[in-house]
Amino acid sequence: MSTLRARRRKRTADTIRKAAVELALSDGLDNITTEMIAERAGISLRSFFNYFAFKEEALLPPPVALSDEKVEQFVNGSGPLLDDLADLLVAHFRQTEINRTQLRALLELSRTHPKLMFVKDQTFCRYEDQMGVVIARRLSVGPEDPRPRLMAATVAAAIRVGVSRWVAEGQGQIEDEVLSTVTALRDLFQERTPGTPRLRRL
Amino acid sequence: MSTLRARRRKRTADTIRKAAVELALSDGLDNITTEMIAERAGISLRSFFNYFAFKEEALLPPPVALSDEKVEQFVNGSGPLLDDLADLLVAHFRQTEINRTQLRALLELSRTHPKLMFVKDQTFCRYEDQMGVVIARRLSVGPEDPRPRLMAATVAAAIRVGVSRWVAEGQGQIEDEVLSTVTALRDLFQERTPGTPRLRRL
DNA sequence: GGCAAATTTTGCATATCGCGCAAAAATAGC
């Protein structure tokens, strides 16, 4: 249970991640080997696989869990669900430190690299699962109710779109882009005049 | 552009797919090799990679494009957008032939196998892209409008949930499950009484 | 039918991945 060992381990993992990202961005993911990453990180090839199951896992930052405090705030919130959820997400993204240029390059790479896409999806899926849980708590419904899951899925989809938009052309902070995309969900399919679709502007 | 060669090619691809799925379901994905698949399909190992970029690609059926006729019907439709879109999807899923047990096993496998998940996601992403295009046409808006993309993303998310639910416990046809999940999107975040969330049943 | 061109299949060599195992090294508790 040594916290020292845990910290050391985390430090090494970060070193490996840094080495992997630098190499991937400079030389291209196809032109680097796990051996090169290990060498740059100052560990043996075999040790690399003690930290990551496969090469691409070292390329994306580890998923960060939602803050417990903010989760409780959401579960007990009294505003419209979507707004309260947006608050939770904004607080979360605000505390993540993301390099936009780097993230753009990595997301672009993930489009053609199966294992990198896997890692990316795992990250989003974890968000989705967490959201499903907290939404179910907020609504006080059990696992048989399909709404939390569907809500979490659509919100996760909106987050994806928001992140993608921010990475591509966003000017401000990532949390602003996510916020506007997520809250746009409310009226997405509410057409003013059935027959001649005139949707509200995003 | 010999159509005979194309048909032969498709036939061989299907043979390989069949061999791969049978082996994966009977022996487990981890216990089979590309060589075993190739042998069962009656081709050389090297030829396998002429048909599929990697082993797992042979496990899922090739994505089917939306029917042109139904797409035009949707683009020119006059009902509520979500209903017309649901019609398009129902027509599409109706014509796909899916073995529920097999699909369940493969989706379960994809949760832990990066490359299989990649193939699955590619399939869903293609749906999402196609939907984005047809929704933009329907709304007569250009690529700068963010709504088609967000709509497509949320509908794709709903399809995922619908398919997942059908695979897990669905009794009827897959298109019915998809239909009810997608149409549930309309009122998902429309709360009757802000403050005390009382959402409509799915 | 038979020949030449184009395409597909195949064998072989090769680089890398990723895991199992056990020895060596580092670290923790006492």
Next chain:
DNA sequence: GCTATTTTTGCGCGATATGCAAAATTTGCC
């Protein structure tokens, strides 16, 4: 400082996946 536990490492190995060129097959054409 000694021993137990954990981590790192070296080595071997099977499997994946690619490039290249020869062999086989198919196609168009006469």
